[in-house]
Amino acid sequence: MKSPRVAVIDYGVGNIRSVKNATNFFGADALLTSDPMEIKNSDGIILPGVGAFHFGMQALEKSSLLAPILSAVANRKPIFGICLGMQLLFERSYEFGQHDGMGLLEGEVISLKEMRSDADEIILPNVNWLTVKSATQKDRPTGVAKLLSSSLSNKEPYYFVHSFGVKASNKATLALANYNGVEFGAVVGNDNVFGTQFHPEKSSGQGLKIIHKFLQSL
Amino acid sequence: MRVISRLDIKNDFVIKGVQFEGLKKVGSPLAMAEDYYNQSIDEIVLIDSVASLYERNNLFHIVEKAVERVFVPLCVGGGLRSVSDVNDALNAGADKVIINTAAVKNIDIIEQIASRFGAQCIVGSIEAKKRNDIWEVYTDYGREKTGLDVLTWSQKLTEAGIGELLLTSIDNEGTKRGFDLELVHLINSKLNKPLIVGGGFGTTACIDALLSVMTPSAVAIASALHYGDISVREIKNHIRLKKGL
Numbered sequence: 330m331k332s333p334r335v336a337v338i339d340y341g342v343g344n345i346r347s348v349k350n351a352t353n354f355f356g357a358d359a360l361l362t363s364d365p366m367e368i369k370n371s372d373g374i375i376l377p378g379v380g381a382f383h384f385g386m387q388a389l390e391k392s393s394l395l396a397p398i399l400s401a402v403a404n405r406k407p408i409f410g411i412c413l414g415m416q417l418l419f420e421r422s423y424e425f426g427q428h429d430g431m432g433l434l435e436g437e438v439i440s441l442k443e444m445r446s447d448a449d450e451i452i453l454p455n456v457n458w459l460t461v462k463s464a465t466q467k468d469r470p471t472g473v474a475k476l477l478s479s480s481l482s483n484k485e486p487y488y489f490v491h492s493f494g495v496k497a498s499n500k501a502t503l504a505l506a507n508y509n510g511v512e513f514g515a516v517v518g519n520d521n522v523f524g525t526q527f528h529p530e531k532s533s534g535q536g537l538k539i540i541h542k543f544l545q546s547l
Numbered sequence: 548m549r550v551i552s553r554l555d556i557k558n559d560f561v562i563k564g565v566q567f568e569g570l571k572k573v574g575s576p577l578a579m580a581e582d583y584y585n586q587s588i589d590e591i592v593l594i595d596s597v598a599s600l601y602e603r604n605n606l607f608h609i610v611e612k613a614v615e616r617v618f619v620p621l622c623v624g625g626g627l628r629s630v631s632d633v634n635d636a637l638n639a640g641a642d643k644v645i646i647n648t649a650a651v652k653n654i655d656i657i658e659q660i661a662s663r664f665g666a667q668c669i670v671g672s673i674e675a676k677k678r679n680d681i682w683e684v685y686t687d688y689g690r691e692k693t694g695l696d697v698l699t700w701s702q703k704l705t706e707a708g709i710g711e712l713l714l715t716s717i718d719n720e721g722t723k724r725g726f727d728l729e730l731v732h733l734i735n736s737k738l739n740k741p742l743i744v745g746g747g748f749g750t751t752a753c754i755d756a757l758l759s760v761m762t763p764s765a766v767a768i769a770s771a772l773h774y775g776d777i778s779v780r781e782i783k784n785h786i787r788l789k790k791g792l
Contacts, residue, residue: 343664346640350615380665454667454710456741456764458549458589488589488620490642490667490710531620531642533587 333547336371343379376414415524436497474518487527549765565721567689598626614640657707671709716746723749
């Protein structure tokens with residue numbers, strides 16, 4: 330099998346070397362890139378990232394990467410968002426004010442504190458290994474989202490580190506996680522758009538399995 | 548509760564002492580990191596134990612190699628003094644950095660790192676030693692006194708914007724006689740950040756004693772794992788049974 334060309338978007342937000350290492354582990358031809366042509370010529374996109382939402386969106390716009398990514402996704406190229414990269418796929422976030430996201434999935438990003446009434450009790454960031462539970466969806470997922478959901482473990486935990494989380498539409502919510510009684514979208518997606526709040530590249534074998542499945546789908 | 552293995556490194560060897568003294572070589576950092584990863588460790592901490600002395604971190608080449616094969620979070624500390632040092636550590640593949648000495652010299656560094664890379668990548672570190680009825684903050688791998696009180700200092704670090712706090716008891720470190728529960732209780736009572744408790748783990752009984760006081764976000768373990776007294780699996784199974792986690 331020819332190894333797929335994966336564009337790991339390099340927009341100056343966080344530890345992207347780990348994502349490349351994880352794809353390299355499976356012999357994929359992963360490219361850390363901020364070149365719109367590379368995005369266009371790739372078989373699939375990984376959008377990593379940590380940090381604040383508006384910094385992430387600004388960084389994508391400043392490096393002229395937003396339009397090429399949106400156009401690739403519109404042309405049905407698979408995209409896999411991780412942590413902040415996953416949150417950016419949504420309509421908007423309320424981190425440091427209200428900011429628009431890419432709008433590829435229905436839902437918004439809010440503080441985990443605001444998801445619960447007795448909010449003072451919750452310690453943030455949520456730095457934990459948590460299991461995820463498949464969501465009950467009205468419409469079954471299709472495409473890459475369906476394929477990657479099938480690689481999720483319902484027993485083994487994944488590594489999370491975040492203070493904001495997504496409240497996604499039923500259609501976009503593939504699996505949920507629960508931190509101290511606060512439930513949020515852990516795995517999201519629809520068709521060729523997929524994302525995880527946790528870091529699959531830091532979640533041992535069970536995390537690598539999802540990345541492997543993504544590479545196989547390309 | 549996460550189980551973290553702590554590897555203290557000097558000249559490319561993992562070393563271990565008692566109360567940060569009498570350091571002995573115990574193995575190769577890469578081989579040990581990979582071994583703990585294969586045993587399902589939740590996270591790995593790498594500390595350059597002599598870096599503050601030489602004013603630089605010498606672990607980046609180890610980090611670069613480790614992250615090719617170890618797919619759990621990696622936390623790197625020792626001698627990181629500027630935003631540029633932190634940038635280098637993250638570029639080498641670290642997920643988080645540990646800051647102690649540099650913050651004592653200039654607390655502003657915490658805010659500078661947080662605004663550039665996010666609070667989630669800063670672990671503030673406190674090395675505490677008991678003196679009469681109070682605990683004093685030490686720097687430079689337990690070598691230098693600061694005159695700072697641990698509780699006041701932990702609050703300063705939190706306000707400055709750390710994402711997690713690594714609390715190590717110098718008195719119990721390497722002794723395997725258990726965590727300093729009074730110290731843990733004191734810090735935890737005022738802390739609203741994830742706490743990593745280190746210094747003194749010997750047997751699963753130390754976990755039971757700790758859980759009777761509080762459940763921290765993580766425990767950091769060195770000697771007991773390095774000397775093969777117990778496996779990662781045994782520790783994690785014990786916690787799972789105890790907490791139903």
